[in-house]
Amino acid sequence: MNSLFTPCCEKCTHTKETPCADLIKCAVEGPICHEDKNCHKVKQNRLKYLQGADSDLTYVYIGMGTCGLAAGADKIYNFMAKQLEKKKIPTVMKKVGCFGLCTEEIMVDVKKPGFPRVSFAQVNLERAAEIIDVFIEHDTIPEGYLLGTVPMGLSSDDSLQDQVHYINDFPMMKKQQRLVLRNCGIINPESLEEYVMRRGYKALTKVLFSMKPDEVITEVIDSGLRGRGGGGFPTGKKWLFTRKAEGKRKFLICNADEGDPGAFMDRSVLEGDPHSVIEGMIIAAYAIGAEEGYIYVRAEYPLAIARLKKAIANLEANGILGDNILGSGFNFHLKVKMGAGAFVCGEETALIGSIEGKRGIPRPRPPYPANSGLWGYPTNINNVETFANVALIIDKGANWFKSIGTPKSSGTKVFALTGKTKNSGLIEVPMGISLREIIFELGGGLQNDKQFKAAQIGGPSGGCLPVELLDTAIDYDSLQRAGAMMGSGGLVVMDEDTCMVDVARFFLNFTKKESCGKCIPCREGTARLLEVLENIVKSNPNSSEEELQKRYQSINQLERLAHVIKDTAACGLGQTAPNPVLSTLKYFKNEYEAHVYDKRCPAKQCRGLLVYRINPKVCRGCGICAKKCPQGAIVGERAHSHFIVPDKCARCGACVEFCPFDAITVS
Amino acid sequence: MGKVCCCNKDSLAKQDEAIQKLFRSYAPGEKEALIPILQETQGLYGYLPKSILYLASEYLNVPVGKIYGVATFYNQFRFDPVGKYLIQVCAGTACHVRGGGLILQALESELGIKAGETTKNSLFTLSTVACLGACSMAPVVTIGGEFHGRLQPKDVVKLLRDYEMKE
Numbered sequence A: 001m002n003s004l005f006t007p008c009c010e011k012c013t014h015t016k017e018t019p020c021a022d023l024i025k026c027a028v029e030g031p032i033c034h035e036d037k038n039c040h041k042v043k044q045n046r047l048k049y050l051q052g053a054d055s056d057l058t059y060v061y062i063g064m065g066t067c068g069l070a071a072g073a074d075k076i077y078n079f080m081a082k083q084l085e086k087k088k089i090p091t092v093m094k095k096v097g098c099f100g101l102c103t104e105e106i107m108v109d110v111k112k113p114g115f116p117r118v119s120f121a122q123v124n125l126e127r128a129a130e131i132i133d134v135f136i137e138h139d140t141i142p143e144g145y146l147l148g149t150v151p152m153g154l155s156s157d158d159s160l161q162d163q164v165h166y167i168n169d170f171p172m173m174k175k176q177q178r179l180v181l182r183n184c185g186i187i188n189p190e191s192l193e194e195y196v197m198r199r200g201y202k203a204l205t206k207v208l209f210s211m212k213p214d215e216v217i218t219e220v221i222d223s224g225l226r227g228r229g230g231g232g233f234p235t236g237k238k239w240l241f242t243r244k245a246e247g248k249r250k251f252l253i254c255n256a257d258e259g260d261p262g263a264f265m266d267r268s269v270l271e272g273d274p275h276s277v278i279e280g281m282i283i284a285a286y287a288i289g290a291e292e293g294y295i296y297v298r299a300e301y302p303l304a305i306a307r308l309k310k311a312i313a314n315l316e317a318n319g320i321l322g323d324n325i326l327g328s329g330f331n332f333h334l335k336v337k338m339g340a341g342a343f344v345c346g347e348e349t350a351l352i353g354s355i356e357g358k359r360g361i362p363r364p365r366p367p368y369p370a371n372s373g374l375w376g377y378p379t380n381i382n383n384v385e386t387f388a389n390v391a392l393i394i395d396k397g398a399n400w401f402k403s404i405g406t407p408k409s410s411g412t413k414v415f416a417l418t419g420k421t422k423n424s425g426l427i428e429v430p431m432g433i434s435l436r437e438i439i440f441e442l443g444g445g446l447q448n449d450k451q452f453k454a455a456q457i458g459g460p461s462g463g464c465l466p467v468e469l470l471d472t473a474i475d476y477d478s479l480q481r482a483g484a485m486m487g488s489g490g491l492v493v494m495d496e497d498t499c500m501v502d503v504a505r506f507f508l509n510f511t512k513k514e515s516c517g518k519c520i521p522c523r524e525g526t527a528r529l530l531e532v533l534e535n536i537v538k539s540n541p542n543s544s545e546e547e548l549q550k551r552y553q554s555i556n557q558l559e560r561l562a563h564v565i566k567d568t569a570a571c572g573l574g575q576t577a578p579n580p581v582l583s584t585l586k587y588f589k590n591e592y593e594a595h596v597y598d599k600r601c602p603a604k605q606c607r608g609l610l611v612y613r614i615n616p617k618v619c620r621g622c623g624i625c626a627k628k629c630p631q632g633a634i635v636g637e638r639a640h641s642h643f644i645v646p647d648k649c650a651r652c653g654a655c656v657e658f659c660p661f662d663a664i665t666v667s
Numbered sequence B: 001m002g003k004v005c006c007c008n009k010d011s012l013a014k015q016d017e018a019i020q021k022l023f024r025s026y027a028p029g030e031k032e033a034l035i036p037i038l039q040e041t042q043g044l045y046g047y048l049p050k051s052i053l054y055l056a057s058e059y060l061n062v063p064v065g066k067i068y069g070v071a072t073f074y075n076q077f078r079f080d081p082v083g084k085y086l087i088q089v090c091a092g093t094a095c096h097v098r099g100g101g102l103i104l105q106a107l108e109s110e111l112g113i114k115a116g117e118t119t120k121n122s123l124f125t126l127s128t129v130a131c132l133g134a135c136s137m138a139p140v141v142t143i144g145g146e147f148h149g150r151l152q153p154k155d156v157v158k159l160l161r162d163y164e165m166k167e
C-alpha cells in the first residue's frame, strides 16, 4: 500500500473528484464502508510503518528546519544514510522539522525495533558514526550527548524507563506545554499521512459534517483564543464580524510575514507542521464563509514556502482542499503569496495592499478588513499560530482550551528564546508563566554566569523589562501594563554587557528604515528620535556651548517626542515604534544619564564614548594594528611601542580585534 | 513612457525564452501578478534589469513609475547586478546583541566596501538582512547561501579567504 489514502480495494469509491466524507477516519481506522479484515490489516500495517513501529525497520529522524540545515544537518543525513546502507541495516531516514532545542542542533533521533525513540544532541560526524556502531548495531546507548526518549504513543515508549529519562524532563522542556508545536520535530512535515496519523484533519471532518458555521464561531469564542500576531484580539469575534459582513466574495488570509527580527516561531511551525495551520484555515474559512484564501509568507523563508506549496498540492490531490472538500459541498482555494521584505507588510491593511500588487502602505481603519479588505471584500486575517490552535480547540473542546493558561489569556504561547541564555530556541509555555521561569528554568540562566540585565519582549513594538519585573506573568494584559507587549513572540535576553541605549537605537534604526513614509509623525519622528540617540552615543570634545546644552536636554526631548509619535502616528508601526525608547528610559534611565552627562557607556558598547589606549608595556611593536587602522590613527616604529592619536581615532575597535598581544585597552 | 512599444506581443517576443515563459504564466493585465513577476525576474538575473520594468508595465498595463515605486518600496529588490557570492549579514536582534555589528564592520573593512555594494572583482556583494532564522547560532552570516554561525570578527578574514581560494 503506497499511502493511507490509496483505495484499499474496489469497494472504495474515494477519488479527488468524488471525495469520501469518511476519508480521514477511514485512513486510520478503516475501512469504514465495508468490512474486510485484509483491508484493515493493510491499513494498520501502513500506520505502523508511519509511526515508527515496524518491527523490521530502524528509523532515523533528523531535524532539518532552517536552523538544523544551518548547522549542517544535511551532511549528517547523507552520512548516516550511506553508512546504514553500507551496513545493510534496513532503515527509514526521515527529515523532521525543528524540535525547538536550537542549542542542541543537530538533533538525531533513532527508533529501533523494541526500543523507544531516543534523541541525541549536537551530533557531528563522529557522534553519528558512534550512534550507528554502538546503538543501532549493538543496542548500547552512547553517553554524553543523550537528550532523552521521545514518547510516540507506542508500547515500546517506556522500555528504557529506568535507564533514560524522557525528553520532557530535559530542563528546557520541563515547563513546556506543546499544543501548537505538537508535531514539530516529531513528524515528517511533508507527509500528509503522518499528520493524519496524529489526529490531523479530524477536527475538519467534525466541523464539515456535524457543526454549523455559527457553532464553530461560538466554540472559538468560548475557548477564549486571542490573536497570536500581537494585538490579542479575540479570534472568534473577528470571525463573527467577517461572517456577518455583506459581500459577494469573502477572503481568509494567514499572516506569516513575521517581521520581528529575532523571532522565528511562525517559520518553525510552517516548516515543521504546515498542515496544522492549513487545517485551522479551512475550519476558519468554513466558519466565516470564505472560499478563497492566501498565506502571506516572508520571502526570507524559502523552506516554509516550499513545504506549504507541497502540503497544498497534496491536499488538493486527496480532495481535502479545493472544490467540494471531502464531499461536503464546501469549497476553499488556498494560495501562497510571497512577501518582499517589508516589516510594515505585517500590518493587516498593508499586507492586503501587498497582495493586490501595490506598495504595502497601511490605510486608516475603519473600515476594518472584516468589512472591506482584499479588493474591497470582507476579509479575515489571522496569524499562523492563531490558526494552528484552531483544530485543537474543535477537537478537544473550548473548555479544555480554556483550562490552560489564565482566565483572560487562555492557551499557550510560543516564544523564540534567544540572546544570552544558555539554552536558546523555540519554547511553548502556558500563558501566565513568569519571565523568571522562562529565562532561568527553561533558558537555563545566562551564559558564562553573567548578570541578567533585561528581557526584550515583543520586538520593535515591544519593550525591555528589567530584573525587578522578572516575575511579570506572561499574558496580554500584564505585559501591556509593564510597558512591553506580547508581540508575536520574540524574547531576547540581555546580560550586563548589553547597553540599553544601544538596544533602543538598534530598534529605532530598524523602525526608521521600515517606516512606510506615509504619515509624518512616524517618518520624521523616528528619524529625529534616532538622531538624538545617535548624538548621545558620541562624544565630541570640541562641542560648542550650544551643543552641550542640547545634549543635556536630550533625555527630556526623547520622552516628549516619543509620546507625540505614539499619540499621532497613523498605524501600529508608528504607534509602537517609541516603545523600546520609552521602556528603556523608564527602567534604565541611569544608563542614559551616564551617556549624556558623564559621556560614558557602562556596558562598554557605544564605541563613540570609548577611549582606546595601547599599553606600552605589552605592545611589541608588530605594527599589525597600524596596518589595520582604517583612519591611520596609530603611529610608531617597528619593534617599538605604538601610540593611538586620539583626535584621529574613529573608535572602530579594529585594533583591539587584531592585536595578537591584547595590548590595547578600552575604557 | 514615450519610446516604449505599446504592443505586448512583440516586445515580449524579443526577450529570452525564460522571461517569456515567466510572463506568460500570468494573465496580461493581472495587476496582482506584479510582485511575483518582479520576484521571479530577480530569481533569474539576481537583480531587476530596467528593460523588465518596462516590459512588466506593458504587460500588466501599470505605469512604469508605479512599478518603480513598488520595486523600490520592498527591500528584496535590487537594481544592480550582484557579485558571485552574496554575503548576507544578519542584523536581527539576537545577532545584534551577540555582536553582529562587529562582524559587519569587519566584513566592510576587509572587503573595502559598504553594505549594499559589490567588490570590484564582482566576487562578493555585501548586504544586511533582518533575521535569518538561525538566531541560536548568532551572530550569523550567509555567503552564497551557506550559513556560518557563532562568528567572531577575526573569523571573517579566513572565511573570505576560503571563498576566494575556490576561484
Ligand SMILES: Cc1cc2nc3c(=O)[nH]c(=O)nc-3n(C[C@H](O)[C@H](O)[C@H](O)COP(=O)(O)O)c2cc1C
Pocket: A226, A227, A228, A229, A230, A231, A232, A233, A235, A255, A256, A257, A258, A259, A260, A343, A344, A345, A346, A347, A348, A349, A381, A382, A383, A384, A386, A488, A571, A572, A573
Ligand atoms: C507594524 C506591524 C507589524 C505586524 N507584523 C505582524 C506579523 O509579522 N505577523 C502577524 O501575525 N501579525 C503582525 N501584525 C499584526 C497584524 O496587523 C494583525 O493584527 C494580525 O495579523 C491579526 O492576527 P491575529 O488576530 O491572529 O493576531 C503587525 C502589526 C503591525 C502594526
Ligand code: FES
Pocket: A261, A262, A263, B090, B091, B092, B093, B094, B095, B096, B130, B131, B132, B133, B134, B135, B136, B138, B139, B140
Ligand atoms: S537575529 Fe540573526 S538569525 Fe535571527
